[in-house]
Amino acid sequence: MNKSKDFLRRIVEEDLNSGKYQEIVTRFPPEPNGFPHIGHAKSISINFGIARDYKGHCNLRMDDTNPTKEDTKYVEALKNAVQWLGFEWNKRVHFTSDYFPKLYDYAVELIKMDKAYVDSLSEDEIRQYRGTVTTAGERSKYAKRSVEENLNLFEQMKNGKFKDGEHVLRAKIDMSASNMKMRDPLLYRIRHAHHFRAGDAWSIYPMYDFAHCLSDYIEGVTHSICTLEFENNRDIYDWVLDTLKLNPPRPYQYEFARLNINYTVMSKRKLLELVEGGVVSGWDDPRMPTIAGYKRRGYTPESILNFCEQIGIAKANSMVDVSQLEFSIRDDLNQKVPRVMCVINPLKITIVNYEGSEEIDASYYPHDVPKEGERKLPFSKEIYIDRDDFMENPVKGYFRLTPMQSVRLKYAYIITCKEVIKDTNDTIIEIKAEYHPNSKSGADTSGIKVKSAIQWVEAKTAKKVEVRLYDRLFKDEIPQGVENINPESLKIIKNALIEPAVITDKPDVRFQFEREGYFYADPILYKDTAPVFNKIVGLKDSWTKKKKTDKKPANTQTKKVQIDGEATPMNADEQALFDKYSSELKLNNEVANTLARDKTLSNFYEDALSTLNSPVNIANLVVNEVARELKQKEISELKFSAKQISELVKMVDDEIISTKIAKQVFVEMSKNGENPKQIVQTKGLVQISDPAKILPIIDKIIANNPDNVQKFKAGNSKLLGFFVGQVLKNTGGKANPKVVNELIIKQLQ
RNA sequence: UCGGGAGUAGGCGAAUGGUAAGCCGCUUGACUUUGAAUCAAGAAAUUGAAGGUUCGAUCCCUUCCUCCCGAACCA
Numbered sequence: 001m002n003k004s005k006d007f008l009r010r011i012v013e014e015d016l017n018s019g020k021y022q023e024i025v026t027r028f029p030p031e032p033n034g035f036p037h038i039g040h041a042k043s044i045s046i047n048f049g050i051a052r053d054y055k056g057h058c059n060l061r062m063d064d065t066n067p068t069k070e071d072t073k074y075v076e077a078l079k080n081a082v083q084w085l086g087f088e089w090n091k092r093v094h095f096t097s098d099y100f101p102k103l104y105d106y107a108v109e110l111i112k113m114d115k116a117y118v119d120s121l122s123e124d125e126i127r128q129y130r131g132t133v134t135t136a137g138e139r140s141k142y143a144k145r146s147v148e149e150n151l152n153l154f155e156q157m158k159n160g161k162f163k164d165g166e167h168v169l170r171a172k173i174d175m176s177a178s179n180m181k182m183r184d185p186l187l188y189r190i191r192h193a194h195h196f197r198a199g200d201a202w203s204i205y206p207m208y209d210f211a212h213c214l215s216d217y218i219e220g221v222t223h224s225i226c227t228l229e230f231e232n233n234r235d236i237y238d239w240v241l242d243t244l245k246l247n248p249p250r251p252y253q254y255e256f257a258r259l260n261i262n263y264t265v266m267s268k269r270k271l272l273e274l275v276e277g278g279v280v281s282g283w284d285d286p287r288m289p290t291i292a293g294y295k296r297r298g299y300t301p302e303s304i305l306n307f308c309e310q311i312g313i314a315k316a317n318s319m320v321d322v323s324q325l326e327f328s329i330r331d332d333l334n335q336k337v338p339r340v341m342c343v344i345n346p347l348k349i350t351i352v353n354y355e356g357s358e359e360i361d362a363s364y365y366p367h368d369v370p371k372e373g374e375r376k377l378p379f380s381k382e383i384y385i386d387r388d389d390f391m392e393n394p395v396k397g398y399f400r401l402t403p404m405q406s407v408r409l410k411y412a413y414i415i416t417c418k419e420v421i422k423d424t425n426d427t428i429i430e431i432k433a434e435y436h437p438n439s440k441s442g443a444d445t446s447g448i449k450v451k452s453a454i455q456w457v458e459a460k461t462a463k464k465v466e467v468r469l470y471d472r473l474f475k476d477e478i479p480q481g482v483e484n485i486n487p488e489s490l491k492i493i494k495n496a497l498i499e500p501a502v503i504t505d506k507p508d509v510r511f512q513f514e515r516e517g518y519f520y521a522d523p524i525l526y527k528d529t530a531p532v533f534n535k536i537v538g539l540k541d542s543w544t545k546k547k548k549t550d551k552k553p554a555n556t557q558t559k560k561v562q563i564d565g566e567a568t569p570m571n572a573d574e575q576a577l578f579d580k581y582s583s584e585l586k587l588n589n590e591v592a593n594t595l596a597r598d599k600t601l602s603n604f605y606e607d608a609l610s611t612l613n614s615p616v617n618i619a620n621l622v623v624n625e626v627a628r629e630l631k632q633k634e635i636s637e638l639k640f641s642a643k644q645i646s647e648l649v650k651m652v653d654d655e656i657i658s659t660k661i662a663k664q665v666f667v668e669m670s671k672n673g674e675n676p677k678q679i680v681q682t683k684g685l686v687q688i689s690d691p692a693k694i695l696p697i698i699d700k701i702i703a704n705n706p707d708n709v710q711k712f713k714a715g716n717s718k719l720l721g722f723f724v725g726q727v728l729k730n731t732g733g734k735a736n737p738k739v740v741n742e743l744i745i746k747q748l749q
Numbered sequence: 750u751c752g753g754g755a756g757u758a759g760g761c762g763a764a765u766g767g768u769a770a771g772c773c774g775c776u777u778g779a780c781u782u783u784g785a786a787u788c789a790a791g792a793a794a795u796u797g798a799a800g801g802u803u804c805g806a807u808c809c810c811u812u813c814c815u816c817c818c819g820a821a822c823c824a
Contacts, residue, residue, distance in 0.1 A: 132750090179752060234753095262760085316761095334786060366787095367786095397784095410783075542785090562798050565812085565813050567812055620801090627811085628810070718768060
């Protein structure tokens with residue numbers, strides 16, 4: 001089956017099919033002022049993914065227009081992240097700073113067109129002059145400067161003749177625009193700052209809104225994909241490219257919803273605070289949602305990429321559950337990594353009836369993972385198990401070792417507890433147990449039934465390892481900052497014990513510690529003499545979950561009450577019109593209301609009414625269809641006339657076409673202004689109402705869909721739509737749906 | 750308040766007028782030498798609300814409600 005495409009891919013496909021672009025070019029344009037996080041991974045996955053899917057390419061471009069915030073170390077982090085995720089950027093890494101000379105020339109161009117000016121208002125004044133969302137702004141008096149003066153001033157700005165903040169270059173657009181971004185946005189500001197790449201060559205730097213669109217254009221980008229908060233910036237994007245009258249094709253901007261994950265912060269500012277405040281060990285702390293953090297934790301690139309694919313792309317702000325991410329990494333590692341035994345919280349077991357030692361063969365992989373490999377497990381009378389796997393006074397439903405309940409040592413024997421030894425504090429320090437010699441795994445003739453098999457290590461051969469148990473960094477679903485830190489996000493266990501093969505044979509760097517979770521040999525701290533393992537993610541655990549959720553929370557869910565606001569009252573004229581429409585012309589209230597409140601619509605309506613006396617049907621068409629066109633266009637831009645609308649309605653009244661066809665015809669009319677009759681004729685859209693012609697089609701469809709016939713007869717009335725739809729499809733939409741409906745009901749009785 | 754976006758099971762998210770997909774999560778069962786995995790079954794949605802148009806509306810129209818973005822010399 002064809003997978004459904006996200007809205008971006010749909011746009012890309014349309015543009016390719018229409019020939020708008022020959023090749024798709026996207027770009028990933030981070031500002032190098034912080035380490036990339038999983039939100040960037042989503043953007044990378046989208047931009048590089050689309051380029052890959054449509055055989056185009058994707059540029060990696062550092063958006064380095066603010067010299068005071070950016071640094072070359074972040075450039076490296078960004079490059080590493082993209083590579084680690086498995087993508088290749090087109091040729092070299094691009095930098096907006098490479099385009100500074102070109103950008104300067106474009107600015108000069110704008111000045112020459114009298115579309116930009118040097119403003120000398122102070123920062124505060126600029127803010128004041130901008131106005132508010134409800135009131136228009138006022139243009140600076142400096143906007144009147146001549147082109148020559150602007151050119152001159154701008155050049156001096158470039159040459160460092162002025163101090164920071166003395167002047168700015170602004171676009172001359174509209175100080176009363178409802179989009180605040182369009183109130184003469186700043187294009188350049190003076191910054192006597194050292195740029196990490198451009199050095200001290202420039203004392204003016206372009207603003208995002210000016211640099212970004214032009215950088216896209218310069219690179220031949222076709223689809224400039226960014227997040228929702230740039231929706232308001234799209235108008236400037238278009239204004240700059242259009243005003244400069246650049247040679248086509250030009251790029252267009254599309255926005256998607258950025259990624260949010262619960263229990264996670266995603267803002268670069270907050271992440272920087274965590275790093276600088278020493279709350280975490282650095283940008284690559286395994287608890288950080290940075291790509292470097294996930295990498296250090298042990299996540300695989302595949303798991304991150306799968307996650308990005310699963311969550312989809314849309315335009316609605318949303319919060320993804322962190323369990324979705326955790327599923328991705330488990331799902332990936334489950335198929336890949338060897339199973340080994342590690343005892344995190346050791347409890348000594350002495351098997352009193354076992355003497356000597358042996359080695360037991362054990363596969364690295366369970367039967368349902370198609371990978372080969374095995375190791376030897378040393379076994380003797382002294383072993384360790386996890387403290388959690390023994391309970392002296394077990395709770396109900398406990399499957400593991402108790403004084404009354406035997407348990408299997410995985411891959412080895414069944415043991416039975418004989419004696420519990422405690423110290424003076426009443427803490428259990430050792431268990432004396434007996435093993436059952438004929439119960440060995442794979443050759444068990446003992447007939448003893450156990451509920452569980454637990455991990456263990458042999459005392460003398462086990463290796464001591466450090467295990468770092470990571471949990472989510474924040475305890476709150478929507479964390480604000482350090483006050484929400486989870487105090488248990490890191491537990492360091494110094495004395496965990498692991499089976500020797502893990503250290504001596506090193507079958508992999510990632511493991512599943514059986515019954516615990518997935519772990520990763522820390523790429524920096526790990527030493528053969530002092531191994532360190534990071535917990536990547538725990539195994540799914542329905543046992544502890546069951547214990548916790550035994551107390552059922554009361555269903556306190558109350559349905560939210562919908563508060564309806566009031567519509568603004570009509571004025572006298574509108575009221576009069578409404579009365580006329582509803583009483584005289586018998587329009588229903590809703591239609592009359594819409595018409596009465598909209599002068600253009602009602603004028604159009606009365607115009608159409610003058611050539612055809614069919615008040616209700618014309619009103620319906622005008623209110624529902626014409627109104628839609630009028631949302632996008634002015635009345636003068638409409639391709640069709642009121643007269644044509646009445647002609648269309650006439651055909652419906654005369655039952656030449658169905659309302660369904662009428663809508664189809666209307667679409668044609670609004671596209672090219674052709675006459676409705678003409679459209680119906682050339683396309684052969686006259687409807688079929690003759691039962692003799694429709695019946696055979698219905699019979700065929702009934703014969704072809706016995707399942708659905710069955711379901712329909714069983715009472716699934718929604719399937720009527722299915723059958724009607726099939727008949728209409730078969731007749732190219734020409735069958736009279738009313739007739740079809742009646743006939744189907746009759747045939748299926 | 751003005752402009753721009755968005756509302757579909759607990760969380761994501763398909764379906765442009767014709768049987769409300771899929772994934773995560775949840776429940777139950779089977780299997781099991783991981784309370785995992787796997788397999789099977791299931792619960793869960795009056796598509797934000799109310800009206801309208803239509804034979805038929807998640808989809809088109811109207812009004813309302815809620816949430817997000819916007820008045821940085823940040824990106």
